[in-house]
Amino acid sequence: MRKLITNIALYQNHKVTEAKNIDIQDDRIIGFPDTYQRTDYDEIIDGQHMLALPGFVNTHNHIAMTVFRSYADDMQLMDWLTQKIWPAEDKLDSDIVYAQTTLGIAEMIRCGTTSFADMYFFMSDVARAVADTGIRAALSRGMTGITPNAQDALKESRTFFYDWNGKADGRITVMLGPHAPYTCPPAYLQQVVDLAHELGAEIHMHLSETKGEVEDIQKQYGKTPIALADELGILDCGCLAAHCVWVTDDDLTIMKNKHVRVAHNPGSNFKLASGIAPLTKMLQKGITVGLGTDGASSNNNLDIVEEMHLASLVHKANTLNPLVISADTAVQLLTIGGAKCLGYKDIGTLDVNAKADITLIDREGLHWYPKNDPLSLFVYASNSMDVDTVLVDGKVLLRHKEFTTIDIEKVKFEAERTKEKLFSSL
Amino acid sequence: MRKLITNIALYQNHKVTEAKNIDIQDDRIIGFPDTYQRTDYDEIIDGQHMLALPGFVNTHNHIAMTVFRSYADDMQLMDWLTQKIWPAEDKLDSDIVYAQTTLGIAEMIRCGTTSFADMYFFMSDVARAVADTGIRAALSRGMTGITPNAQDALKESRTFFYDWNGKADGRITVMLGPHAPYTCPPAYLQQVVDLAHELGAEIHMHLSETKGEVEDIQKQYGKTPIALADELGILDCGCLAAHCVWVTDDDLTIMKNKHVRVAHNPGSNFKLASGIAPLTKMLQKGITVGLGTDGASSNNNLDIVEEMHLASLVHKANTLNPLVISADTAVQLLTIGGAKCLGYKDIGTLDVNAKADITLIDREGLHWYPKNDPLSLFVYASNSMDVDTVLVDGKVLLRHKEFTTIDIEKVKFEAERTKEKLFSSL
Numbered sequence: 001m002r003k004l005i006t007n008i009a010l011y012q013n014h015k016v017t018e019a020k021n022i023d024i025q026d027d028r029i030i031g032f033p034d035t036y037q038r039t040d041y042d043e044i045i046d047g048q049h050m051l052a053l054p055g056f057v058n059t060h061n062h063i064a065m066t067v068f069r070s071y072a073d074d075m076q077l078m079d080w081l082t083q084k085i086w087p088a089e090d091k092l093d094s095d096i097v098y099a100q101t102t103l104g105i106a107e108m109i110r111c112g113t114t115s116f117a118d119m120y121f122f123m124s125d126v127a128r129a130v131a132d133t134g135i136r137a138a139l140s141r142g143m144t145g146i147t148p149n150a151q152d153a154l155k156e157s158r159t160f161f162y163d164w165n166g167k168a169d170g171r172i173t174v175m176l177g178p179h180a181p182y183t184c185p186p187a188y189l190q191q192v193v194d195l196a197h198e199l200g201a202e203i204h205m206h207l208s209e210t211k212g213e214v215e216d217i218q219k220q221y222g223k224t225p226i227a228l229a230d231e232l233g234i235l236d237c238g239c240l241a242a243h244c245v246w247v248t249d250d251d252l253t254i255m256k257n258k259h260v261r262v263a264h265n266p267g268s269n270f271k272l273a274s275g276i277a278p279l280t281k282m283l284q285k286g287i288t289v290g291l292g293t294d295g296a297s298s299n300n301n302l303d304i305v306e307e308m309h310l311a312s313l314v315h316k317a318n319t320l321n322p323l324v325i326s327a328d329t330a331v332q333l334l335t336i337g338g339a340k341c342l343g344y345k346d347i348g349t350l351d352v353n354a355k356a357d358i359t360l361i362d363r364e365g366l367h368w369y370p371k372n373d374p375l376s377l378f379v380y381a382s383n384s385m386d387v388d389t390v391l392v393d394g395k396v397l398l399r400h401k402e403f404t405t406i407d408i409e410k411v412k413f414e415a416e417r418t419k420e421k422l423f424s425s426l
Numbered sequence: 427m428r429k430l431i432t433n434i435a436l437y438q439n440h441k442v443t444e445a446k447n448i449d450i451q452d453d454r455i456i457g458f459p460d461t462y463q464r465t466d467y468d469e470i471i472d473g474q475h476m477l478a479l480p481g482f483v484n485t486h487n488h489i490a491m492t493v494f495r496s497y498a499d500d501m502q503l504m505d506w507l508t509q510k511i512w513p514a515e516d517k518l519d520s521d522i523v524y525a526q527t528t529l530g531i532a533e534m535i536r537c538g539t540t541s542f543a544d545m546y547f548f549m550s551d552v553a554r555a556v557a558d559t560g561i562r563a564a565l566s567r568g569m570t571g572i573t574p575n576a577q578d579a580l581k582e583s584r585t586f587f588y589d590w591n592g593k594a595d596g597r598i599t600v601m602l603g604p605h606a607p608y609t610c611p612p613a614y615l616q617q618v619v620d621l622a623h624e625l626g627a628e629i630h631m632h633l634s635e636t637k638g639e640v641e642d643i644q645k646q647y648g649k650t651p652i653a654l655a656d657e658l659g660i661l662d663c664g665c666l667a668a669h670c671v672w673v674t675d676d677d678l679t680i681m682k683n684k685h686v687r688v689a690h691n692p693g694s695n696f697k698l699a700s701g702i703a704p705l706t707k708m709l710q711k712g713i714t715v716g717l718g719t720d721g722a723s724s725n726n727n728l729d730i731v732e733e734m735h736l737a738s739l740v741h742k743a744n745t746l747n748p749l750v751i752s753a754d755t756a757v758q759l760l761t762i763g764g765a766k767c768l769g770y771k772d773i774g775t776l777d778v779n780a781k782a783d784i785t786l787i788d789r790e791g792l793h794w795y796p797k798n799d800p801l802s803l804f805v806y807a808s809n810s811m812d813v814d815t816v817l818v819d820g821k822v823l824l825r826h827k828e829f830t831t832i833d834i835e836k837v838k839f840e841a842e843r844t845k846e847k848l849f850s851s852l
Contacts, residue, residue, distance in 0.1 A: 066795075070802035073753040100796075107792040144834040211746070270739035271806065273748035300806035301793040309732075313696035314740060320637070322699035326500040367727040369492075369838050370526075370845035376496035380697065380726035385811035412795050419796035 001026055001042050003394065004033075004412035006049025008047025008360065009374055011054070012350050014328050016374045024356045027169075027393040031352055036153035045396070049364050050388060051374060053331065054113025054348050055357030057338025058304045060204075060242040060292030062105040062120045062142075064097040067419050068297035072261050077210075077272055085297065089423045097122035099414035101129040106406050107302045109135060111384035114392045117240060117263065117292070119177040119204050123160050131168035134397045134405045136357065138240075138342040139164065140177030140204045152355060154191060161199050169393060174342060180206040181217050181225045184234040186232055193233040200239035202343055205229070208251070209243035210274045226251035226260075235260055240341050242292065243279040245269055252278075253284050261341040264333070266310040268294030279315050280324045291301075292336030305384035307336045312379050327379040353425065360389035427452055427468050429744045429820065430459075434786065435475025435800055437480070438776050440754050448478060450782045452479075453595075453819040471822070475790050476814060477800060479757065480774050481540025481783030483764025484730045486630075486668040486718030488546045488672075488687035489530040490523040492602045493724035493845050494766055503636075503698055507726045511723065517851045523548035525840035527555040532832050533728045535561060537810035538785035540818045543666060543689065543718070544769050545603040545630050549570065549586050557594040560823045562783065564768040566603030566630045580617060589627050597819060599769060601666065606632040607643050607651045612658055619659040628769055630663035631655070631723025632676070635669035652677035652686075661686055666767050668718065671695055671703040678704075678711050687714040687767040690759070692736040694720030706740050706750045716764030731810035738805050753805040770843075782820035788812050829852045 003024040010020040010032070023031040038044060047368075072084035097120075115136035123141045129312055130137045141160050143153035157176055165174035178184045178192045194201055208214055208225045217225045226247060229235055233332040235258035242263040246256070255262070264279055282289050293299050312330040315320050325333075339348025343420060347355045363374070367381045390398040398403055429450040436446040436458070449457040464470060493548035496511040523546075534542060544552055548637035549567045556563045567586050569579035583602055598816035602625075604610045604618045622629055634640050634651045644650045652673055655661055667688040673681070681688070688706055708715050717733040719725050738756040741750050751759075765774030773781045789800070793807045816824040823831055 061795075068798075069793075069796065070807060072801075073799065073806060074749060074800045076748060103792065148438070184843055226526070226622040249534055267739060270743040271748070273742040273746050275746060276743050296807070300802065301808075303809070306809070307736075310736075310739070313693060313736070316699040317696040317702050320699050322502060322697070322702060323500060366529065366536055366834070366838070367495075367729070368527055370495065370839045371842065372494075372496040372845075373499065374496075374501045376726065380498060380499060383729070383732070383809055384809060385809065408792070412790075412792070415795045417798060419798075 001394065003362070004036055004041045005047045005052060005358070006046045009051040010350060011052060011331065011375070016051065022350065022358070024394050027356055029348045029350060029352055029354050029356050040262055045389065047360060049362065051361040051378060052333035052350060053359050054339070054350055055336050055359050055360065055390065056112045056304045057290055057342060057348070057394065058113050058116035058293055058302065059290035059338050059341040060265050060294055061104070061116050061125060061238065061302065062116050062295035063116070063117045064092065064120050065295030065297045066104040066107070066121065066415070067096060067100040067275045067422060068295070068401040069300045071297065073300070088422060088426060091121065091422055094122050094125045096418040096422050098125040098129055101126045102406070103415040104134065104296065104302055105129055105276050106403060106408060106411050108304070108396050109133070109390050109403070110387065111303045111305055112361070112387035112390060113304050113422070114357040114359065114390060115339070115342060115344070115347070117175070117204055124163060127164045127167070127172055130172055134164065134395055136392055138173040138175050138204070138281045140175040142177045142179050143184065143192065144179045145184040149334045150188060154195060157190040158195060158199065161201055163165060171393060175202045175204045177204050177359060180209070181228055182213055189232045192223050195239060196237040196272040202240065203233065203234055204240045205242065207241040207244055208246045208407070211246050215247045215346055224248060224251050226254055230254050230258060238343065243269065243274065243277065244282070245275045247278065252281060252287065254286050256285045259288070261290065263292040263341060264289050264311060265294045265307070266314060267307055268298045270310070272298050276314060276318050279311060280319055281332070283329065287339060289333055290341035291333050303384045304334065305382070308379065327375045330379045331375065350392055356391055356394035358391045359387060362386050362388040428466065429469045429474045430462055430467045430470060431471045431478060431784070431786070432664070435477040436776060437478065437757065437801065444479065448776065450785070450820050453782055455776060455778055455780050455782050459462040473814065475787060475788065475789040477789055477804060478776060479785050479787065480761035480765070480776055481785050481816065481818065482538045482730045482760050483716055483768060483774070484534055484539050484542035484719055484728065485666065485716035485764050485767040486720055487530070487542050487544045487728065488690050488721035489520065489542070489544050489552060490526045490546050490548065491721030491723040492530040492728070492841070493522060493526040494721070496527045497723065499726070514599045514848060516788060516850060517848055518547065520548050520551045522844040522848050524551040524555055525844040527552045527561065528832065529837050529841040530722065530728055531555055531559045531561050532829060532834060532837050534730070534824050535559070535816050535829070536813065536827070537682045537729045537731055538787070538813035538816060539730050539772070540783040540785065540816060541765070541768060543601070543630055544840060550589060553590045553593070553598055556598055558831070560818055560821055561595040562818055564599040564601050564630070566601040568603045568605050569610065569618065570605045577613060580621060584621060584625065587627055591627070595819060601628045602741050603628045603630050606635070606639070607654055608639055612654070615658045615660060619663060622663040628666065629660055630666040631660065631668065633667040633670055634672045637672050640672045640836065646775070650674060652680055656680050656684060664769065669695065669700065669703065670708070671701045675703065682711045682713050685714070687716065689718040689767060690715050690737060691718040691733070692740060693733055694724045696736070698724050702740060702744050705737060706745055709755065714763060715759055716767035717759050720762045729810045730760065731808070734805065748751065756805045757801065782817055784817045785813060786815035788814040
């Protein structure tokens with residue numbers, strides 16, 4: 001199957017060039033021809049008035065939590081968890097998780113997302129939804145060592161790895177998901193590390209999300225969560241660390257040395273009042289960072305363009321320096337930074353031989369006028385509703401804002417049906 | 427002309443009630459009938475799947491600066507002003523300002539905005555665009571006391587007041603716009619205050635935007651910009667103060683006592699690295715606050731819903747308190763808070779006898795599923811592209827996302843034409 005995207009503005013090597021063509025063979029980009037024969041192609045995608053960017057990557061999610069979107073807000077974290085979320089999570093089932101995951105995937109594709117990292121339960125249902133919809137994902141079964149099912153979770157993780165790693169035409173990667181140092185004691189984390197080595201799986205974990213967490217871990221173990229994770233060998237497995245809001249300069253040095261990749265989730269960190277992560281310090285250190293929405297219950301959407309926008313603005317104010325997180329840096333976080341976070345080698349740029357994960361942005365909205373710098377317009381003026389077309393693995397999943405693989409009315413119906421089922425059981 | 431909006435979710439008294447009807451006679455809301463005769467109405471607007479909110483208010487703008495949207499970013503403030511903005515502003519003319527203002531107004535209406543405050547030059551062209559498009563505005567001719575045209579600006583302000591205050595069916599209010607304490611020496615501000623008293627006009631002014639400004643004013647006059655403005659009588663004229671990022675507790679007390687209304691512009695304050703304003707302290711004090719985008723050159727859009735979203739998130743992180751700026755508080759900032767900032771008495775709520783400035787939000791986007799709390803969904807999950815219908819003074823300006831008073835293709839063409847004209851003259 002050969003496709004050509006014609007006459008499009010192309011983001012490549014940190015700049016935008018107008019009127020380019022993108023040649024796609026099956027799942028990969030094979031060139032950028034100046035001229036072409038229409039008959040050589042199975043499909044021509046007209047890119048006029050559009051900007052092509054590497055597909056956006058959402059590096060941290062608990063996707064089935066879409067069911068809890070705006071279910072309970074403006075509460076203290078522990079009240080929210082103990083009174084609202086945990087009792088409801090106890091009642092989740094495969095049916096609910098599949099429906100809510102499909103809703104979340106649809107929302108992410110609508111916002112230009114081509115791959116995401118997830119940590120939750122009923123992960124084979126999440127994997128089914130990934131396979132069915134055509135998106136790419138790095139999935140992990142969330143594990144806590146302090147709950148009765150701690151050992152079952154390890155077993156499930158192993159089974160999940162064998163069942164799904166590399167499946168769905170290679171679009172699914174399986175990682176291990178120990179929840180956090182405060183829910184996974186050292187002995188349990190040691191088991192996780194052993195399993196990671198056995199499987200050759202990487203690790204996705206919450207680290208240093210809140211001030212309270214860091215204080216508690218420091219008190220209990222005499223070291224920071226990052227230093228503890230390092231000591232336990234977590235960081236030697238290849239680690240995607242979510243949040244890292246409260247990290248010290250020593251932590252940053254460890255993170256750099258151990259190639260920790262950071263999922264930066266400004267929307268969630270702000271909404272939960274966790275704080276403002278030292279993004280500019282991380283980037284100065286050369287640490288790999290991508291953007292994440294976290295679950296829809298603490299955001300409350302899965303709009304990765306909005307996360308980019310937040311990251312591009314807030315760190316300027318927080319450091320009182322207008323030169324940090326430039327438009328180009330913001331796009332790098334959204335694309336290649338995120339792809340590296342998920343462990344991908346051939347995703348995140350629009351280069352020859354890269355996977356054809358591509359997002360096309362419509363530039364005809366009013367906020368794209370007058371037509372000054374295109375990258376600045378994308379980062380500072382646009383929004384996710386400008387996403388027009390999304391390709392994953394060379395397949396079109398969204399075209400002119402319409403889904404090709406998802407029956408969206410059915411998705412909405414199922415989202416409502418399974419939400420009613422869940423909440424009526426409480 | 428009598429209109430009825432039927433079967434709509436209505437935000438009133440801090441809560442949302444489903445399936446209400448809104449009865450509009452000419453420019454005002456006259457009731458919420460449970461039953462009605464279709465034949466009593468000239469127009470029925472079907473509100474199914476929608477949420478009715480008071481029209482959104484943008485309390486601080488320099489609207490013709492849309493021409494500079496993404497023209498120059500990621501620069502230090504003074505480099506940006508001296509190398510890019512000021513030389514270009516010298517070449518502005520009526521033609522450019524009218525075209526770029528119309529573009530900006532269209533973008534604001536598209537984002538649900540029904541009124542805005544503006545401070546710039548060529549204000550009679552801005553007023554013409556307001557009159558032509560049907561939006562509501564509080565306009566001020568920007569004045570600086572340190573430039574050769576200082577006295578001309580005062581004269582222009584007087585003329586502009588007589589020409590336009592109360593015009594366009596009462597949709598235009600004229601305020602005086604002394605730029606800031608650092609560009610308007612005390613003797614000049616005294617002249618502004620005298621003119622304000624003569625005309626009965628209120629004042630729109632930048633105050634305490636940056637740390638540097640406050641330090642300079644403190645050094646020069648031995649007091650903060652707020653205290654200086656108070657001493658000079660500015661605050662006794664009725665004052666809309668833009669930014670107030672760097673205000674002390676004493677400043678806040680003065681602001682409360684003098685009924686200063688604050689235009690809070692998170693997007694601009696973040697992008698320019700001005701800082702994070704103490705919004706929660708202002709609200710605790712009982713100070714009136716609305717939201718503003720500032721000009722598109724420092725934002726880079728005129729999306730007031732995004733400002734609400736920023737305000738609802740960032741102050742939680744900055745204060746490490748998830749309970750501040752609740753969803754309801756955010757909507758109040760967006761609507762009634764903004765309306766009070768602009769000096770309106772009968773705008774900002776959906777009550778009987780209020781002006782029919784109404785924004786209808788489409789709730790069928792994926793991020794509105796599943797259907798949990800509607801106000802939380804609006805504040806934390808939605809975006810401005812959900813705006814479906816906008817009424818100002820009872821007139822429909824946007825219906826199903828299409829403009830009724832603006833030829834949008836012409837607006838885009840004119841925006842490009844006048845931008846080219848401006849930049850080719852440099």
